[in-house]
Amino acid sequence: EAGVAQSPRYKIIEKRQSVAFWCNPISGHATLYWYQQILGQGPKLLIQFQNNGVVDDSQLPKDRFSAERLKGVDSTLKIQPAKLEDSAVYLCASSLDRATPYEQYFGPGTRLTVT
């Protein structure tokens, strides 16, 4: 079974630029999560999708971050404009259903560096 795919793996941008990350979850997984992991910290949930609908985006900085999962499969997370403090690893995870958040499978992450 293929795992969660993410791209790119690394990205370096200057502050105030825009960036987008892509995630393809495990086939058949209805729930998709985006996390931000700052160096030395645990992952922090940014947004959770159930199919193509948002379940939880309470910790998403909506003034600069946006995410979509239009067809209920792959997803894109965008930052516009980026700030220095956005430097982090952005992890995507998926689970079969929102009822099983403890059975999340994580992708390798995208390491973002904002200079």
Add this chain to the structure above:
Amino acid sequence: GESVGLHLPTLSVQEGDNSIINCAYSNSASDYFIWYKQESGKGPQFIIDIRSNMDKRQGQRVTVLLNKTVKHLSLQIAATQPGDSAVYFCAAPRDYGQNFVFGPGTRLSVLP
């Protein structure tokens, strides 16, 4: 809201020794806890979980202990191997929704 913390940010053990990684949580109503392992350049990987109606759960070379009185849980790794070198996170349910709060992690280094 729920907060999760670890007692030590780093831990070094000799290969073959047992490792103990600790975690504290704040919400006494938390009913489920998970331990994750994160190797360098990879996403977190599920290791073991435990429900609040249990005090102990064993897996392959790993044991999780839960002390609800002091809101503390620990992950014990028996006969630690070089492949166990990673950052270990505990996670507990958030106060709302169905998601989890991760602790800051403990970096385990296995010495030859």
